[in-house]
Amino acid sequence: MSVIVNDRGFAPEDFTAPFTALAEADGATTALDLGADANPADLAGRLKGITMIRVDFPGSADGRGFSIARQLRLMGYEGRLRAHGHVISDQYAMARRSGFDEVEISDALAKRQPEAQWLFRAEWQSHDYQARLRG
Numbered sequence: 001m002s003v004i005v006n007d008r009g010f011a012p013e014d015f016t017a018p019f020t021a022l023a024e025a026d027g028a029t030t031a032l033d034l035g036a037d038a039n040p041a042d043l044a045g046r047l048k049g050i051t052m053i054r055v056d057f058p059g060s061a062d063g064r065g066f067s068i069a070r071q072l073r074l075m076g077y078e079g080r081l082r083a084h085g086h087v088i089s090d091q092y093a094m095a096r097r098s099g100f101d102e103v104e105i106s107d108a109l110a111k112r113q114p115e116a117q118w119l120f121r122a123e124w125q126s127h128d129y130q131a132r133l134r135g
Helices: 064-074 089-098 107-112 115-119 129-134
Strands: 002-006 009-011 031-034 052-057 080-085 102-106
Touching: 002 107, 009 115, 052 064, 064 080, 064 089, 089 115, 102 107
Parallel strands: 031 052, 052 080, 080 102
Antiparallel strands: 002 009, 002 102
16 A cells, blocks of 8 residues: 655545556556656657656655656646655655655555654745745
């Protein structure tokens, strides 16, 4: 099982469409799974009709997913974007700033880092260096 984390805390899974690997995607695909080594440019012209993209984080020290999210948003992707895998609560603000809407973590990680740790970082728009400079 897994736990979905958003700005309101832990939430149940509410997305029911199956995820398809990029290599197997076709015109009917609505949900994509991207590896940390994916090149978002490969999706140019193919984002229409995709309602969810889930980007894998194989480890908390692997930040390639943040770059993928940012590139997808710059390419105009407006659908749901989910970080999946080993994202820790300390990285939640960066995930949101780079374009992710939510994070999917394992039940084991949710036990080690309870909801309060994620909610502490949920006001990600207020605690960046620009907000401190304006304050």
